[in-house]
Amino acid sequence: MSIMTACGVHDFVGPRTAKVAEAIDKIIAARLARIHRAGKKAGAERQRRKTELMLSGPDLPGQSVDQARIDALFAKA
Numbered sequence: 001m002s003i004m005t006a007c008g009v010h011d012f013v014g015p016r017t018a019k020v021a022e023a024i025d026k027i028i029a030a031r032l033a034r035i036h037r038a039g040k041k042a043g044a045e046r047q048r049r050k051t052e053l054m055l056s057g058p059d060l061p062g063q064s065v066d067q068a069r070i071d072a073l074f075a076k077a
Helices: 002-052 067-076
Strands: none
Touching: none
């Protein structure tokens, strides 16, 4: 009788345990996806700020920098 009781408990607990494990897997997967999306967004924001805030000095593409231009800039100040 105790063997049959043990088997009955096992049959009852097994599916419940599987459902709990499946629910935990879904929760973890959703949280990881949220973290991944947040990381991608933060990376894109970081790259945008880096590009916008980049300081490259007075040497712009297509423009040469010579001492006369630099003196003219300081003379205005």
